[in-house]
Amino acid sequence: MRIVAVREKTVALAAPLRNASISFAAMTASALAIVTDVIRDGRPVVGLAFDSIGRYGHGGLLRERFLPRLMAAHPDDYADEARGMIDPLKIWSIVMRDEKPGGHGERPGAVGLIDAAVWDLAAKLEQKPLWRLLAERFGDGAAEPHVAVYASGGHYLPGDDLAALQDEMKRYLDQGFRRVKIKIGGTPLDHDRRRIEAALSILGSGAALAVDCNGTFPRERARDTFLAVAPYELAWIEEPVDPLDYALHAELAAAFPTPIGTGENLFSAADARNLLRYGGLRPDRDLLQMDISHSYGIPEYLRILALMEEQGWSRRRCWPHAGHLLALQVVAGLGLGGHEAAPDASSLYGGFAAGVSLADGQITPGDAPGVGIERKDNLYAVFRDLLD
Numbered sequence: 277m278r279i280v281a282v283r284e285k286t287v288a289l290a291a292p293l294r295n296a297s298i299s300f301a302a303m304t305a306s307a308l309a310i311v312t313d314v315i316r317d318g319r320p321v322v323g324l325a326f327d328s329i330g331r332y333g334h335g336g337l338l339r340e341r342f343l344p345r346l347m348a349a350h351p352d353d354y355a356d357e358a359r360g361m362i363d364p365l366k367i368w369s370i371v372m373r374d375e376k377p378g379g380h381g382e383r384p385g386a387v388g389l390i391d392a393a394v395w396d397l398a399a400k401l402e403q404k405p406l407w408r409l410l411a412e413r414f415g416d417g418a419a420e421p422h423v424a425v426y427a428s429g430g431h432y433l434p435g436d437d438l439a440a441l442q443d444e445m446k447r448y449l450d451q452g453f454r455r456v457k458i459k460i461g462g463t464p465l466d467h468d469r470r471r472i473e474a475a476l477s478i479l480g481s482g483a484a485l486a487v488d489c490n491g492t493f494p495r496e497r498a499r500d501t502f503l504a505v506a507p508y509e510l511a512w513i514e515e516p517v518d519p520l521d522y523a524l525h526a527e528l529a530a531a532f533p534t535p536i537g538t539g540e541n542l543f544s545a546a547d548a549r550n551l552l553r554y555g556g557l558r559p560d561r562d563l564l565q566m567d568i569s570h571s572y573g574i575p576e577y578l579r580i581l582a583l584m585e586e587q588g589w590s591r592r593r594c595w596p597h598a599g600h601l602l603a604l605q606v607v608a609g610l611g612l613g614g615h616e617a618a619p620d621a622s623s624l625y626g627g628f629a630a631g632v633s634l635a636d637g638q639i640t641p642g643d644a645p646g647v648g649i650e651r652k653d654n655l656y657a658v659f660r661d662l663l664d
Contacts, residue, residue: 277362277401278351280320281311282343283662286333287326289624293431296461297490298330300431305625306333306386309662310393312362314401323397324649324659325389328569328599329618329625334386342371342386361401364394368575377546384543384572391573392602396646405648406602407641410609414578422638423607424614426486427451428598430458430475438474445478448619454484454637455511457616460501461489469504482509491515491541495524502532512537512563520547526556537563540597543571545579552587559589563613567597568606581610600625601647601655604632608641624655 289303305327314321327333349370356363371390375383399406411419427448433440441458448456458475460468472487479485487510493501498516505513512535517524519541529536536557542548548566551557557564564584568577581591592613596603603615617639621627629648632639644651649659 277355277360278313279310279346279349279354279362280313282308282347283311284308284335284338284343285662286335287624287658289329291623292434294462295431295459295488295490296492303330304333305329306335306338306389307658307662308338308389308393309659310390310397311663312397312401321397321400322663323393323395323400324647325391325393325396325569325602326624326649326655326658327385327389328567328597328602330598331382331385331570334382334389337382337386338389342390345371345373346390356398359402362394362398364391364398365575367391367394368573372572380543380547384576385570388569388571388573388576391575392569392599392647395574395602396649400646403645405641405643406605406646407609410574410606411611414610419641420608420611422640423604424637425453425604425617425634425639426455426457426595426614426637427453427619428457428488428616429619430456430471430488432459432462438470441471441474442478445475449478451619452634452636453617453619455486456484457486457488457514459490460487461492461497465497465500465504468501472505472508472510476508483511486511486514486537488514488537489516491517491519493517495527498524498528499531502528502534506532506534510534514538514563514565515540522551522554522556525551526554529556529558529562533561535561535563537565537595539564539566540570542566545576545583548580549583552583552589559587559593562593563595564589564593565595565597565616567599568603569599570597574606577606578610598625601629601649601652604628604639604641605647622654624658627652 291300293300310323354366399409514537594612618626629651631642
């Protein structure tokens with residue numbers, strides 16, 4: 277089996293949304309197609325991947341460094357001899373050749389995108405959904421029949437923010453979500469409290485609501501926020517401070533009982549190790565949210581899981597950030613706690629593939645070979661010019 281072509285493009289994700297840290301008005305992502313010489317039903321078998329959200333596209337890095345390494349490799353270099361297919365772990369090593377340790381930055385997202393396409397390809401070659409392939413290779417072959425999921429929304433919008441927020445919460449409940457995350461930190465604390473109370477007036481319980489600060493708070497604002505929201509008994513506070521300020525995470529965790537969610541802006545096993553060592557997080561309540569695609573992909577995520585388990589953490593405390601179709605497959609296949617979902621199916625990164633049902637806050641991963649991009653019509657349309 278040979279890889280005969282790799283095609284990529286940058287896709288605009290412009291949306292009139294913002295959080296406490298960034299606007300999404302100029303956001304982009306990358307789409308990638310890996311084409312093989314394996315022909316089924318008259319067409320080549322192709323691995324597809326679409327970016328996680330929030331870090332822009334990776335076209336420059338892909339074209340200049342990582343894709344040339346992949347295309348220069350001999351098929352024997354990435355062959356899975358036992359299965360007569362393709363070995364994603366070998367391809368990961370190929371694209372990371374001559375890369376120094378550290379300096380993670382934007383590099384992990386480019387490598388993670390290639391890795392996602394390769395795993396999609398590997399699962400298609402074996403004619404299995406990715407969750408099943410992962411369960412067989414890295415588990416006992418069993419996978420979760422249902423995966424917990426929460427709706428990620430509550431961005432700041434123009435106009436009547438509180439009324440729009442309540443309408444949004446109602447839509448999510450109608451869709452079958454039972455937990456929602458909203459943004460705070462982009463307005464004064466008094467207004468953010470009104471946003472929380474507006475959401476709770478629809479959701480009912482604090483356990484059904486998490487808040488995301490997007491890593492923007494200085495120490496005093498973080499402490500004031502934890503104090504202010506304590507009576508609501510929220511599900512968690514996400515990224516209250518700079519993601520790399522481990523000492524401040526430890527201070528907040530020691531001072532306040534509210535669970536903390538963090539990790540989505542750490543992109544390597546080395547960063548995860550430092551968070552676990554120095555961040556003071558509590559394995560009985562806090563959440564680790566490393567983004568699989570932005571963290572070099574599944575091989576690095578497996579290393580992160582090994583580090584966690586060495587330090588007494590359960591995989592159930594892992595709720596990966598974004599990368600929704602891929603994240604669902606990995607959560608189900610590796611037995612993680614759940615994952616984040618953008619509920620708006622009209623967006624490229626929102627909603628689920630056809631055949632995936634949502635009820636009472638849980639979804640079934642579906643049986644489509646690979647990740648299932650072909651079963652999400654508006655997302656699959658992005659790849660048509662790459663597949664011609």
